[in-house]
Amino acid sequence: MYTMNMEYSCVQLNNLPDEILMIILKKLANIEVLYSLANVNKRLNRIAQDSVFTNELALFLSTCNGFVYALPDPILDGFCSHILPEIHQKIQWLQLESLSMDRSLRATKYPNLYGISLYNIQAETVISLFTDETLIHTLKDQISSLVIDSSTNEIQCLLVDNNTIMFKRDEHSRKLCYPVIGLKLEESVERLQITYRLTTNVKIWFNIIFYSIIYC
Structure with a gap:
């Protein structure tokens, strides 16, 4: 848990459309999504704080x-x-x-x-x-x-x-x-x-x- 290179991974994630991002993030535990994407940028922060994860x-x-x-x-x-x-x-x-x-x-x-x-x-x-x-x-x-x-x-x-x-x-x-x-x-x-x-x-x-x- 929390072992991936988040700086590189978040750059890649940020290039994906919201629909694809949601599919990927739903494979993770909610706390992983929130902790990994917290305050990375406004878009990823908004997605991480979706009701699905909160x-x-x-x-x-x-x-x-x-x-x-x-x-x-x-x-x-x-x-x-x-x-x-x-x-x-x-x-x-x-x-x-x-x-x-x-x-x-x-x-x-x-x-x-x-x-x-x-x-x-x-x-x-x-x-x-x-x-x-x-x-x-x-x-x-x-x-x-x-x-x-x-x-x-x-x-x-x-x-x-x-x-x-x-x-x-x-x-x-x-x-x-x-x-x-x-x-x-x-x-x-x-x-x-x-x-x-x-x-x-x-x-x-x-x-x-x-x-x-x-x-x-």
Whole structure:
């Protein structure tokens, strides 16, 4: 990732029509497009900030075998200092990993954000995300979907699977207040349910699903 000679490559890209450029850039990850073309010139910057590349951002690196890692500090610095503030109104869904999620959320305001996916979150710390001190708590009235992947060794291609908890907005209260749990029924899941019941004043509905996919 980010290994090509961008000065030479961008000169070549700039000679292509927009339609061809879009076809090529769609083969890349959104963060690659944004980071590589940011502020190269007005035309490439406009194309990089198209909604195709900004609506949903996964701000981490993932390997072919599914491992998730934080972005290198220089790249994360670039996103938090410049790129995210420039496109903040266009971002609708953020995919974040545990080490950099707080910094990414504090980088700017996200007025149109309605969904967050969190990866590499330790299962025992899931509940602590909803204390008054966390940014996730402050966004609870804004976002309509929160996906938490508690596995620490693989990123899931689907929204929900055997390691994921999905929180959905209650249709009556319009608050993000109850989770649909897509975990296998194990003792750890039962403890998680009990813990969450005891540590919240909000009415919670639990639904244990035994399918591999939950459709939103």
